[in-house]
Amino acid sequence: MKDPFLAAKQLLIEIEASGFEAYFVGGSVRDLLLEREISDVDIATSATPQEIKAIFPKTIDVGVEHGTIIVLFHGIPYEVTTFRSEAEYEAFRRPKEVKFIRSLEEDLQRRDFTMNAIAMDKEGQLIDPFQGKVAIENQTIQTVGKAKERFQEDALRMMRAVRFYSQLGFEIEASTREALITYAPLLEHISTERKLVEFEKLLAGENRIEALKMICITGLYQYLPNLTSRKDELAHVLTYDCSRLTIEEMWGLIIYQFSLDEKGRINFLKSWKLPMKRIKYIQHIVRWLYFRVDKKWTDETIYHAGKEAVLAVEKLFNTIHKITEGTKHVERLIDQYESLAIKNRSELQVTGTDLQTWFQRTPGPWIKETINQVEEAVINQKISNHKESIKEWLDKCKQS
Ligand code: ATP
Ligand code: MG
Numbered sequence: 001m002k003d004p005f006l007a008a009k010q011l012l013i014e015i016e017a018s019g020f021e022a023y024f025v026g027g028s029v030r031d032l033l034l035e036r037e038i039s040d041v042d043i044a045t046s047a048t049p050q051e052i053k054a055i056f057p058k059t060i061d062v063g064v065e066h067g068t069i070i071v072l073f074h075g076i077p078y079e080v081t082t083f084r085s086e087a088e089y090e091a092f093r094r095p096k097e098v099k100f101i102r103s104l105e106e107d108l109q110r111r112d113f114t115m116n117a118i119a120m121d122k123e124g125q126l127i128d129p130f131q132g133k134v135a136i137e138n139q140t141i142q143t144v145g146k147a148k149e150r151f152q153e154d155a156l157r158m159m160r161a162v163r164f165y166s167q168l169g170f171e172i173e174a175s176t177r178e179a180l181i182t183y184a185p186l187l188e189h190i191s192t193e194r195k196l197v198e199f200e201k202l203l204a205g206e207n208r209i210e211a212l213k214m215i216c217i218t219g220l221y222q223y224l225p226n227l228t229s230r231k232d233e234l235a236h237v238l239t240y241d242c243s244r245l246t247i248e249e250m251w252g253l254i255i256y257q258f259s260l261d262e263k264g265r266i267n268f269l270k271s272w273k274l275p276m277k278r279i280k281y282i283q284h285i286v287r288w289l290y291f292r293v294d295k296k297w298t299d300e301t302i303y304h305a306g307k308e309a310v311l312a313v314e315k316l317f318n319t320i321h322k323i324t325e326g327t328k329h330v331e332r333l334i335d336q337y338e339s340l341a342i343k344n345r346s347e348l349q350v351t352g353t354d355l356q357t358w359f360q361r362t363p364g365p366w367i368k369e370t371i372n373q374v375e376e377a378v379i380n381q382k383i384s385n386h387k388e389s390i391k392e393w394l395d396k397c398k399q400s
Contacts, residue, residue: 001124002032004041011043011073012122015080018055020047021104022080023119023127030115033136034168043080044119046102052080066098083107092155092189105129109144112157113164117144139170147179155186159198162214166205172214180218187223192273195224199272203250209238225271233257240319248278249312252285253319262287285312292317297333299340303379307337341378341385350374350390358391370394 001009005024015022025044032038045052049069053059058072067082084098085106101107104119108129111117118132126133130144141164143150143157151158158180165172172180187195202211214220216234221227227234237257242250251274255265265286269279288305292313295301302310310333318325342348352367374390377383383393 002038004028004038005032005120005124007074007076008041008043008078009122011071011078011080014055015043015045015047015052016122018047018051020045020051021083021102022047023104023121025081025108025119026111026116029118029120029126030132030136032120033118033133041078043078044083044104044107045080046083046104048082048100052082067100084110086110086153092152092186093191094154094156111144112150112154112160114142114144115140115164115170139168140173141165141168141170141176142173143176143179147173147176148183151179151183152186155183155188156190156194156198158183158187158218158220159190159195159202162211162218162220163198163202163205165214166202166207166211168205169207169210177218180214180220184219184223187220192225192271196272196274199224200247203247206243208250209240209242213238226268230258233259240322242319244315245319246312248282248285249316251282252289252312253316255282256286256289256316256320281309285309285316288313289316297336299336299381300376300379302333302337303340303343307334310337341381342375345371345375347385348375348378348390349385349387354387354391355394358394373397 005028008024012022012024022043022045024041026042028038028041047055049061049064049067052069052071056071056073060070060072060077062068062070062079067084069080070077071080072078082100083102083104083106085101086094086098104127108117108119108127114130114132114135116132117128117130119127121127135142141161143161161172161176161180164170202208202215205211212234215224216231216238221231221234234254234257237254240253242253245253251269255268258264258268260268262283265283266279269282274282284305288301288309291301291305297305297310305313311330314330314333317323337343348371350371352363352371355361355367355370356363374383374394377393378385378390383389
C-alpha cells in the first residue's frame, strides 16, 4: 500500500475496532489506480460523526449535518464521512439534508462517476460494485447509473464531468456526453461558488483546451457567469497553446480575449466570485499585458510591474503571439529586474521626515510628489540611492 494510505491505515483499524466499517474512497482510490499523485485520503464509514468523535480525541466539525468530520490523526487531517444516501435532491442541487445509512454500497451509489465510486479496505482490497476500475482502465468518465438522472439530481456533476475530462484526459462516455447537452440549462440552479471550484480545476487540468471546447460544444458555457454570449471569444482562446499557463494566467488570457475595460474585467472576475486579492493580481497582469502588446520593458516598467507579473505577462504575450521562445529572453528580463537599484519604494534612502528637514516645509502633497520623482530617478539610474546624492539632486532640481 502506498504512503498516504499506510499512514491512514491505523485510523481505519481504530474505527473497525469500535465495531464500525471504514474504507478509503473517492479521488484518492481513483488516483492510486491511475498512479497519479494522491492529494487527500478521504474515508467513508458506517459510524456517525458523533460515534467518530467518541473514538478520536481530536476532531473538527466541518459539516456534521452532511456527515463529514475531520479527524486529526498523528497530526494529519482526514475527512471522515458517514455512509449516506442523497435520496431527495432539492431543485437540481445536492440536498440540504442527507440520510445516514449503514451500507457502503448505497454510499457508493450516490457518488458521481464510476471511477469515483470505488472503495478500498485497509488491506488494499477494492470494493467496486460499479466497475470503476474498468472505467479507469478504459479511460472513461461515466456516471453511476443513468447520466440524465444523475445530472438532474445535482447539475454540478456536469461541471465535474468536464473538469475530470480536463484533469485526466479521459473520454466522456456517449450517454453521459449526450446528457451534458440536454441538461446543460440545469446548471443555472447551481451556486457560482460550486461552479468556480470545478471551473478552476478545469483551468488547471492538462487537457484544459479540450475541456473548454467541450464546454462550448455542450452549451455548458451558456450557464456560466458572464460567458453566455462569449462563445466566439472563448473559441479564440482555444486556438492557443496554454499548456504552460497558471490558473491566474488562464483567467488573464480569457479576459484579455474579451477586450473589456478595467471595470469590465473586474466585474467579470467578481461575477465568478473570485477573492479580491486574486482579482487584483489578474487585473494587474492584464493591464501590463496591454502595455506589452506594443512596447518593450524598461527598468521603470519592470519595476512597477514586479518580477512575477513581468514573467506572467511574457508567458501570455508569447502564448498570444504563438512564440515558442527559448529561455534566454526571460533570463535577460530576470537579470534586468535583479539589477534594479531598488525593488520597492520602501528601499528608498529618503523619507518624508528627511524632506521636511531638508526643505523646512510643513507636510503636504509635495512630499509624495517628491518621493515619486526620487523613485523614478533612482530606478532610471539618474542618481544613486544614497541620502547625499538624493539631497544633492533635489537641491539641483529646485535651482533649475
Ligand atoms: P479531487 O482529486 O479533485 O479532490 P475527488 O474525486 O476527490 O477529486 P472531491 O470533490 O474531493 O473530488 O469529492 C470527493 C468524492 O465525493 C468524489 O470522488 C465523489 O465520489 C464524491 N462526490 C463529490 N461531489 C459529488 C457530487 N456532486 N455528486 C456525487 N458525488 C460526489
Ligand atoms: Mg478530493
